[in-house]
Amino acid sequence: MAEQLVAILKNQGADFTFAITTATIPTIQPREILVCLEVTGFCGTDLSLARGHLGSCNTILGHEGIGRIVAVGAMCEAKAAVVGQRVGIGWIRDACGACPNCMSAGAGETRCTTQVFSGRDVAGTLARYAVVPERYLVPLPEEGPSELLAPIMCAGVTAYKALKVANVTPGSWIGVSGAAGGVGSLAVQYAKAMGYRTVAIDGGGPQRRAICLEAGADVYLDYEEAEPDLRTNLLRATGGDLCAAVLVCAGAAAAYEDALPCLAYFGVLVAVGIPPPTSKVSFHPLTLIDYGIRFVGSITGDRIDVLEAVQFVIRGLVKPRTVLIDLIDLNHYAGQVDQLDGKLVVRLGDVSQR
Ligand SMILES: [Zn+2]
Ligand SMILES: [Zn+2]
Known part of the structure; x- marks a missing residue:
């Protein structure tokens, strides 16, 4: 029986590890498609799953895969369901298309009531082969290096979608926390490409500042050195403006609390980063009432968002920093994805050699 190289999660929890081993190539049902993956990103969510912070998961993690179709189920009819078609695999692996959320306007499928997540509910992309349902195929254009498109399948589309959800006038100041x-x-890069002025908020030393400025931030604010406070420093740096929206990408309650005073009248706080389950964000509602502030949560994007986000990379407007490794070296890097100098992208093999 044909075999493939996979990374199997062992000892989910603080001492997790990956066994890089061979496994049988999965077979497909009549309405399924077999994809041979070239690369996959490994993101913070994968690390949280491996550590057991997000409950039980599949032993094959991964949700930022780029590859090509190698087999098509007998009953597939989609135009893109052809051998050789380039496809992407993100966090959402299936949505029903029929529940009220799926049928609602505006990215309803990201809240499908029976959605399936990659690496949690089904085998993820840390394998040479993956099976996708025909109804949730994400065909990609031929342009753009796979290494740069992989991070868009989760991190990139999440950043892009958060900016779409914020829905503020181009030229406005947008804050990105974390x-x-x-x-x-990536949110800083997308914000710049979409015509916003960007305030990058982070902490932890000059390297963090350098990453933000390289990504195109107009202003960098270090929350650890925010004397007298972040809002005053923001007003000083922008010549008196506050932010039309702040995307909180940091997974800390304090980041949410710090973001609120940075918002202008009618500002929007977009929740993206997930603090630990026991965390509570504390604020007084009067700020919301006085300023007309709105809170909105944003998750990953739907398939149209992915295709739109990918175009920014193809056009050279967004270029993810990546650290490219081979699957065999995954254990060395997996535990430190948050400290790397770019998005971790794992090479799964050359598709042309299949
Ligand atoms: Zn649905
Ligand atoms: Zn992710």
Whole structure:
């Protein structure tokens, strides 16, 4: 039986590890498609799953895969369901298309009531082969290096979608909290490409500042050195403006609390970063009432968002920083994805050699 190289999660929890081993190539049902993956990103969510912070998961993690179709189920009819078609695999692996959320306007499928997540509910992309349902195929254009498109399948589209959800006038100031992180640094790049002026908020030394400025931030604010306070420093740096929206990409309650006073009248706080389950964000509602502030949560994007986000990379407007490794070296890097100098991208093999 044909075999493939996979990374199997062992000892989910603080002492997790990956066994890089061979496994049988999965077979497909009549309405399924087999994809041979070239690369996959490994993101903070994968690390949280491996550590057991997000409950039980599949033994094959991964949700930022780029590859090509190698087999098509007998009953597939989609135009893109052809051998050789380039496809992407993100966090959402299936949505029903029929529940009220799926049928609602505006990215309803990201809240499908029976959605399936990659690496949690089904085998993820840390394998040479993956199976996708025909109804949730994400065909990609031929342009753009796979290494740069992989991070867009989760981190990139999450950043892009958060900016769409904020829905503020181009030219406005947008704050990105956690701006040096995987999602944050891409949010800074997308914000710049979409015509916003960007305030990057982060902390932890000059390297974080350098990442944000390289990503295109107009202003960098270090929350650890925010004397007298972040709002005053923001007003000083922008010549008197506050932010029309702040995307909180950092997974800390304090980041949410710090973001609120940075918002202008009618400002929007977009929640993206996930603090630990026991965390509570504290604020007085009067700020919301006085300023007309709105809170909105944003998750990953739907398939149209992915295709739009990918175009920014193809056009050279967004260029993710990546650290490219081979699957065999995953254990060395997996535990430190948040400290790397770019998004971790794992090479799964050359598709042309399949
Ligand atoms: Zn649905
Ligand atoms: Zn992710």
